[in-house]
Amino acid sequence: METPIKLYLESYQQICKEINDEELSFIEEHLSISEIKAKHYYLKAGQIQKSIGYVIEGLIRSYYIDEKGDEITVGFIKENEYATDYGAFIRQKPSKYYFKCIEPSIVVNLPYTTMQEGYKKYKSIERYGRLVTEEVLILQQTRIESFLFENAEERYLNFIKRSPNLFNRISLTYLSSYLGIERQSLSRIRKMLISK
Known part of the structure; x- marks a missing residue:
């Protein structure tokens, strides 16, 4: 079996094909x-994330705690995705979110300082960073727009379409929180769609 570090470097090569051996080393x-x-926890709210984490195996839920003390899920980070509060990470500010493992997880960590040094020294590493940033931005924009332009049923259906392999790995409680739907409403939507 390939080591987590080898798998991480392969993911780097898939995104940025022109990266060379010196840069990978x-x-x-x-x-x-x-x-x-x-x-x-991988990271807790209030901590400064010193390394960006890439999930090799497992599943992590990111959430915040609202003024009523409820946990509001904002994301699920599965294999081949980055576990990070990216805005806080880039500015090296305390995170507003908790990152808690739903499943046992293996995460490869790349230090912030190495990332910044790599951007200065190597064009391919800088390009990789830009591509990852664009991906993070697209994901955030998609989530914001889902609340602005979609109803509860559409949000649920789009989640299933985008993440079909996640559905059986997360609880209905976490999913309803993520979708901004009461748990009972989500159960009703699911029953209605099954009966169609």
Whole structure:
């Protein structure tokens, strides 16, 4: 089986085909691996994320706690995705979100300082960073627009279409929170769609 670091570097090559061995070595020598049990945190609100985390295996839920003390889910980070409060990470400010493992997870960590140094030294690493940033922006924009332009049923159907393999890995409670739908309403939507 391939090591987590090898899998991470391969993902780098898939996104940025022109990256060379020197650039990959520069990245590789600074990487670390976190193995986190289910129900344990990768990052907590109030902490400054010193490394950006790439999920090799597992599933992480990001959420914040509202003024009533409720956990509001804002995302699910699965394999081949970055676990980060990206805006806070880039500015090295405390995160507003918790990142808690739903499943045991293996995460490869790339330090912020290495990333910034890589941007200065290597064009391919800078390009990779830009492509990842664009992807993060698209995901955030898609989520905002889903609340502005879609009703509850459409949000649910689009989630299933975008993430079909996630559906059986998360609870209805987490999913209803993520979609901004009461749990009972989500159950009703699901029953209605099954009976169609």
